Amino acid sequence: MKLADGSERDVLDVLTHVMNFWQAYLYSFGAIPNSRVYTVPNLSEPRSRSDCKDSTIDFEMVRGLRFKQTFRLQKYNYVTCKIEPVDLTGSQVKFSIYPRVPLSIDLVLENNATGQEFTKTVTLSEVESEEIAKLKTDVEKQSYIDSLPIVQEAIRELATEAGILRSEP
Numbered sequence: 001m002k003l004a005d006g007s008e009r010d011v012l013d014v015l016t017h018v019m020n021f022w023q024a025y026l027y028s029f030g031a032i033p034n035s036r037v038y039t040v041p042n043l044s045e046p047r048s049r050s051d052c053k054d055s056t057i058d059f060e061m062v063r064g065l066r067f068k069q070t071f072r073l074q075k076y077n078y079v080t081c082k083i084e085p086v087d088l089t090g091s092q093v094k095f096s097i098y099p100r101v102p103l104s105i106d107l108v109l110e111n112n113a114t115g116q117e118f119t120k121t122v123t124l125s126e127v128e129s130e131e132i133a134k135l136k137t138d139v140e141k142q143s144y145i146d147s148l149p150i151v152q153e154a155i156r157e158l159a160t161e162a163g164i165l166r167s168e169p
Contacts, residue, residue, distance in 0.1 A: 001014065010040075063133065073085070076156045103129040104124070107121075108157060109156060109159060109164070122150055132145070
């Protein structure tokens, strides 16, 4: 994060100091029973790939909302033991955007007589998912979902499985 004086600070470091201030302040007049102290992990050494395997960066863009993202590509210098920026002057950077995965809907049916619940997941097509995204209210979305043949068939299957609807011979 760039400060007004032109210097840069790590956002995690700043937020950690803010949390520690409020913990101490609230504890000082009895608003909380004890004060926690937060620390920032020391990342002076690079992490191994196995340590980072579950650390993915996913972005979701929402139609109609402005999306702006800034990246700072860095590398670890093993000689100086510091993280340094990567100079991309003259480089060509490629960025891929993939369409949103189709929407999945969980249908749940309860047999009132037995109290047993039956669940079925229906995955909508990309066109159906986009159509739902265009709708404004939950009532409109629910009405559209209820009208879909794949949903109606899934409800019939759930009703048969729950014993509410008899299967035809």
